Amino acid sequence: MEAFYIVVLVSTVLVLIAAFSSLLAFRFGAPLLLLFLLIGLIAGTDGLGIEFSNNYLAYILGSIALAVILFDSGYGTSLQSFKIAAIPSLTLASAGVLMTASLCGLAASFLLGFTWLEGLLLGSIVASTDAAAVFFLLRIGGINIRDKVRSTLEVESGTNDPMAIFLTIALVETIGSGEGYGGINLAMLAMFVQQMGLGVILGLLGGMMIVLVAGRLETDRGLTPIFVLALALLVFSFTGAVGGSGFLAVYVAGIYAGNKKMPASATIKRFQDGMTWLAQIVMFLVLGLLATPSQFPAIAIPAVLLALFLIFVARPIAVWLCLLPFDYIQRETGFVAWVGLRGAVSILLAIMPILGNLDHAQTYFNVAFIVVLVSLLVQGWTIKPVAKKLGLITPPRIGAVQKVEIDLPGAAHHELLSYRVVKDSPVLRGERIPRWAMPSLVVRDGKSMRYQYAGRLRENDLVYLFIAPSYSRLLDRLFASRAPVDPEDTDFFGSFTISPLRPAADLDAAYGPGLLNEQERTLTIAELMKQRLGGKADYADRVRLGSLILIVRDLDETDHIRSVGMSLEAVEPAMNFPIFINMHEIVDRLRDFVRKRGKQPAKQISNDSNTGENEA
Missing domain, CATH: 3.30.465.10 (Uridine Diphospho-n-acetylenolpyruvylglucosamine Reductase; domain 3)
Structure with a gap:
């Protein structure tokens, strides 16, 4: 029992340190997930001496945490955002992962002396972007970019894990069987189709189940978020048990449930936010504890070179080829290529060769860990400056809004919102609240009064309104402060x-x-x-x-x-050489080139004629 309390004490202290460290990360702009990982490293066997070497337990905890993160990621993705970026994102999540893995496999076989299959396995481990890192940096990092670009990155990071997981499992089984290239056959393709197909179908059915149960559940409001999360994990585990991709299923279920109005939606969202933070902290701490930094120097140079190859060569080439048919300008494609952060998923997949008892198993883990560290350092710290340099930061449409969603019992056919009247807001300047908003109550200086008798609204008033669920964003403009305009x-x-x-x-x-x-x-x-x-x-x-x-x-x-x-001036290219340009731009450049070549002979004839006249 004494050992049990010590384990609980140490675990709680580590979680608290990670939570408090977020305050520093927000203040100084550090990649927060990198901080969680470093805390785990410092507390581990080569730091404070906490021994943790249970790879199987780490994989289980990491998988559950990833399922929680993916469900919340899907829950926060609007159906419209998914639609506008679905095809390019899914192309990146499938063909992009395969291309990245292949290119990194070639580099790994050269840098580390691996066979082609071993290199491809390492490439598959580090091929997918990390949903936790991408969602955190885009949604919480204050990076305001075009919805199409943001949606592309978010949907890609939420859907590319199943492809990387499938490749990793298939290659671990192939290498472990000793059959070499003979182990790659049509059965693997059939397994891939089965996993993705079951993941989508059971994810949709699971999302319907979550909405149905949450809508008809008559219980304490505090239990509703627990039911929703438990049902999401049920979808994840059941899909995996019947041979589908549980990670894809839980993400699809999140998208479906998040776009259906459910009772206690505000409570569910707050609970999901807290659980996602906890899942990220636990996952990164556990994976940090699992690493042994004293083993890193032996493979540090090739691992860092592989990470730089992934960041500057493999990921950009894969993104460019995948987005070539789509209408992304050069700057947008370049930004998508840069936001290819590697995170806990790569470290989690690097445990699989250890569980499969492969040769060089620890090397896979150590190299993947260094690749993640380099990615979070180089890309995680520079995403906002790169977006600003490329001119992708869009000016804010409205200023800050102070709004609280209040849960109502029964069917979710209406919402109760509370807005605080802030300085410079249109409603403070006299603009009227529309009748469909049904304002009911004003709280002023601690006293409540009916809206009809409150008179002209004043700064710091709290206004309570009943509205239809889809109309809240229209009211945001009325209660928002003036948007700051950067020069x-x-x-x-x-x-x-x-x-x-x-x-x-x-x-x-x-x-x-x-x-x-x-x-x-x-x-x-x-x-x-x-x-x-x-x-x-x-x-x-x-x-x-x-x-x-x-x-x-x-x-x-x-x-x-x-x-x-x-x-009237075209957007300057992000770089002078023609990388990241889309198919339309390639056609335009070819057309301009042909046009110029067609005009050149006439110009030359004119010059020759002028020369002859001068001589005469």
């Missing part, structure tokens, strides 16, 4: 504005010809932009028409384009 953001939306209702043919007449095809000339500018953007325009979206760039300045309440900015 660097003044040119973000172009030199001047044009009406979105003007015919698109006017652009072709003024800046063409050749910018638009026959069908596009019949559209308005707003319709043209929505068509080029895949059917839905978002704030700060850009459409390139040759050297002309159209930018979405503002949207109305129904998400129709209300204002369009125009720039």
Whole structure:
């Protein structure tokens, strides 16, 4: 019993230290997950001397923690965000992981003297981006970028783990069997289809089950989030037990459940946030404790070189080839390539060769650990500066909003929101609250009064409103403070504005010809932009028409384009050599090259004629 209390004491102290360290990370901009990992290393066998070498227990704890993180990641992903980035993200999550693993496998076989299969196994271990790292840095790190780019990164990080896990398990079994290349057969392809298919199907069914149970459950409100998380882990474990991908299933279940309005949704979200933080802390601490830093120097140089190859060569090439058919500008593709953080998933997969008793098993683990450290140091610390350097940080649409969602009993057909009236907000300047918002109560100086008798709202008033679930973002503008405008953001939306209702043919007449095809000339500018953007325009979206760039300045309440900015200068390329350009840009460059080559002989004839006249 004394040993039990000591274990609990040490574990609690480590979790508390990790939690308190987050305050420093937020203040100094350090990668928080790297900090958790380092705390585990310092407390481990080569630091404070805590002995932990149970790989099987570490894998179980890490897998459960990852399932919790993936469910919360899916729960916070809107269906619209998934739709606009689904195809490119899933391409990155499948073909991108395979390409990254293959390129890293070649580099590993050269740097570490592995066979091709052993190198491919190591490449598969480090091939996937880490959902915890990506979601943390994008959602909590204050990086405000285009919704399409953000959604691409989030959906990719949430869906690429199953591919990496499948490759790792298949290669561990192949190498462990001793059959070499003969172990790679059609049965593996069938297993892959089975895992992904069951993961999607059971994930959807599991999401439906979660919504059904949470909607009809009549119990204490504090138990509802526990039921939801327990059901999510049930989906994860059942799918894995029947041969599917439990990680994919729990992510899909999270997306489905998060986009269905459920009772106690605010309570569920707060509980999920807390559990995700705990899962991240536990996972990174346990994996840090498992490492033995004294073994790192023997393979440090090749491991660091492999990490740099992954960051600067393998990931960029894979991302570029996968996003080539899609309409991402060079800067956006470059940013997606840079945000390829490796994290706990790679370390977790590196345990598999140890559990499979492979040769060089500890080398796989140590190399993967160093790759993760380098990735979090180099990429995790520079994501926001890189986004700013590439001009991808979009100006804030509205300022800060102080809002609280209050859970209501029964069916979730309406919401009760509480807004604090802040300085410079439109509602403080006299703009009226719409009738559909049903304002009911105002709390002023500690006294409550009916909205009808409160008179003009004052700063720091609390206003309570009943609204339909999908209308809260429309009220955010009324209660938000004035958005701060950085001097660097003044040119973000172009030199001047044009009406979105003007015919698109006017652009072709003024800046063409050749910018638009026959069908596009019949559209308005707003319709043209929505068509080029895949059917839905978002704030700060850009459409390139040759050297002309159209930018979405503002949207109305129904998400129709209300204002369009125009720039006559093309966005400067992120770099001079033609990497990361998409297929449209390649076609445009080839067309410009052919056009210039076609004009060159005429120019030469004109020069020769002028020379002859001068001589005469």
